[in-house]
Amino acid sequence: MDQKEIYEALAAIVGEDDVTIDPVELVAYASDASFLRAIPVAVVRPENKEEVAEILKFADENRIPVTPRGAGTSYAGQSLAYNNAILIDFVKMDKILEINLKDRVAVVQPGVIYGELNKELRKYGYCFPPDPGSAIACTVGGMVGNNASGIRAVKYGATVDHVLGLEVVLPGGKIIRTGGRVWKSSSGYNLTKLLVGSEGSLGIFTEIILKITPAPKYTAMIVPVFEKYEQGLEAATEIINTGILPSAMEILDDVCIMVLNSALKEQDRLPPAGAVLFIEVDGSNQEVVKEEAETVRKVCEKIGVKQIIYSTDPKRTEELWKLRHSLANLLAKLRGENIAINSIQDFAVPISHVPEAIKEVKALAAKYGRLMVAFGHIADGNVHLGSAINVEDPAQREMAVKFASEAVDIIIRKHGGTLSAEHGTGVSKAAFIELEHRDTLTLMRGIKKVFDPHNILNPMVMGLTEVPKDEFVYMAGVK
Numbered sequence: 139m140d141q142k143e144i145y146e147a148l149a150a151i152v153g154e155d156d157v158t159i160d161p162v163e164l165v166a167y168a169s170d171a172s173f174l175r176a177i178p179v180a181v182v183r184p185e186n187k188e189e190v191a192e193i194l195k196f197a198d199e200n201r202i203p204v205t206p207r208g209a210g211t212s213y214a215g216q217s218l219a220y221n222n223a224i225l226i227d228f229v230k231m232d233k234i235l236e237i238n239l240k241d242r243v244a245v246v247q248p249g250v251i252y253g254e255l256n257k258e259l260r261k262y263g264y265c266f267p268p269d270p271g272s273a274i275a276c277t278v279g280g281m282v283g284n285n286a287s288g289i290r291a292v293k294y295g296a297t298v299d300h301v302l303g304l305e306v307v308l309p310g311g312k313i314i315r316t317g318g319r320v321w322k323s324s325s326g327y328n329l330t331k332l333l334v335g336s337e338g339s340l341g342i343f344t345e346i347i348l349k350i351t352p353a354p355k356y357t358a359m360i361v362p363v364f365e366k367y368e369q370g371l372e373a374a375t376e377i378i379n380t381g382i383l384p385s386a387m388e389i390l391d392d393v394c395i396m397v398l399n400s401a402l403k404e405q406d407r408l409p410p411a412g413a414v415l416f417i418e419v420d421g422s423n424q425e426v427v428k429e430e431a432e433t434v435r436k437v438c439e440k441i442g443v444k445q446i447i448y449s450t451d452p453k454r455t456e457e458l459w460k461l462r463h464s465l466a467n468l469l470a471k472l473r474g475e476n477i478a479i480n481s482i483q484d485f486a487v488p489i490s491h492v493p494e495a496i497k498e499v500k501a502l503a504a505k506y507g508r509l510m511v512a513f514g515h516i517a518d519g520n521v522h523l524g525s526a527i528n529v530e531d532p533a534q535r536e537m538a539v540k541f542a543s544e545a546v547d548i549i550i551r552k553h554g555g556t557l558s559a560e561h562g563t564g565v566s567k568a569a570f571i572e573l574e575h576r577d578t579l580t581l582m583r584g585i586k587k588v589f590d591p592h593n594i595l596n597p598m599v600m601g602l603t604e605v606p607k608d609e610f611v612y613m614a615g616v617k
């Protein structure tokens with residue numbers, strides 16, 4: 139089927155205004171936050187589940203691949219339309235359908251922006267807590283697609299811990315519901331949890347039922363700066379061992395501190411140091427919050443802190459979090475045209491393994507002469523390591539492939555970790571899927587076949603169809 143015929147079929151479903159094959163518009167959908175690119179054959183913007191069902195029926199009958207897309211902020215290429223796929227943009231399905239305080243649920247369409255939903259929930263004293271760094275842009279549908287999380291996952295869990303039910307359109311156009319409004323169920327397989335994190339490969343969400351959480355009344359923020367990176371790691375471990383459950387605990391290394399300082403006014407800069415922690419404790423009892431913050435401060439002082447910033451003022455706390463969240467953009471600027479090595483960007487290891495795993499991968503980076511930044515959600519074992527290469531240089535590319543495979547081996551095989559703690563496997567990390575899931579990949583592929591017998595839904599993700607040789611392999615080849 140050619141592009142014009144696809145356009146006409148889609149226009150018959152959604153109307154001419156909500157489908158485009160204009161090359162300029164298509165290019166605007168050709169990227170996400172990864173280094174991959176793919177131009178869709180058409181972009182379609184449905185307004186309701188019936189239209190989504192019609193689109194999937196048409197695509198399935200004609201064996202045209204389909205990629206659902208929220209805000210397209212994914213880091214691993216999973217929101218791109220490879221191989222002339224139709225891209226479904228959920229910008230018109232962006233309604234908060236219900237906030238029900240009695241059942242403590244919110245029902246939303248997939249295109250709702252996370253930050254907007256939380257603004258609305260906060261009016262009632264509630265929140266949907268996973269809080270990814272992309273909060274102001276990303277959609278709830280995309281968060282469910284990736285099982286996204288963020289700085290507060292350590293206390294409040296990832297997206298999967300808050301999704302109670304889904305309305306899903308399957309390839310062929312059948313509309314099903316999984317789960318519901320009940321907070322727990324031991325009846326049947328938990329298909330809702332299976333669909334969370336499926337990266338658009340099993341079905342398309344048209345409605346999402348979320349459990350909502352009372353927003354904490356009080357918070358305290360403690361930002362200790364340590365001379366050595368190891369002291370930061372030791373402080374994090376000791377704080378966890380006191381039994382306190384922080385609502386967030388982030389670690390940033392010396393390079394990250396330099397990068398943050400480059401964007402700060404002289405008087406606001408952190409001293410040059412090996413590590414800084416951003417620690418938050420929260421709760422509904424102000425005295426308990428203060429006590430916990432005091433315990434954190436004492437641990438940091440015992441270890442030998444260089445400087446400590448303390449805040450119970452919500453405005454100051456917000457500023458400090460803004461500073462932490464600015465890191466991703468500042469690092470992207472520093473990277474320039476170079477490409478981040480994706481496979482080490484988002485791993486997690488068991489909490490007690492974090493210090494060793496970081497040390498070993500940093501040592502490996504030094505062996506390969508790489509500049510590496512390390513930061514992340516230390517309290518739940520999720521670390522972001524950053525290093526970039528000039529992908530046009532074959533020697534750097536070859537080195538990156540070797541470095542990445544040795545690093546991933548350390549993370550998965552030696553420390554029992556996972557390739558992706560929150561960003562998803564997508565396409566760019568699929569080269570390593572077998573290393574982590576060697577016993578279950580066949581089963582996963584079987585599940586994919588049951589949901590999607592003609593393999594039309596985002597077929598390139600998670601190694602479900604084929605396992606790429608390395609993370610750069612599709613850069614040139616993908617249309």
Ligand SMILES: Cc1cc2nc3c(=O)[nH]c(=O)nc-3n(C[C@H](O)[C@H](O)[C@H](O)COP(=O)(O)OP(=O)(O)OC[C@H]3O[C@@H](n4cnc5c(N)ncnc54)[C@H](O)[C@@H]3O)c2cc1C
Nearest residue numbers: 208209210211212271272277280283286287337338343560
């Ligand atoms: C600066 C920055 C910071 C980030 N920080 C974090 C972070 O802290 N934690 C984190 O987890 N991620 C983070 N991310 C990655 C990303 O923003 C999140 O994973 C986010 O949830 C993706 O949402 P999105 O709307 O952009 O989804 P998209 O990227 O558009 O899609 C994500 C996946 O969901 C699928 N999908 C989208 N809509 C549907 C639907 N209706 N039905 C079925 N599948 C669907 C897509 O096909 C794709 O596979 C960050 C990204 C950036 C750029």
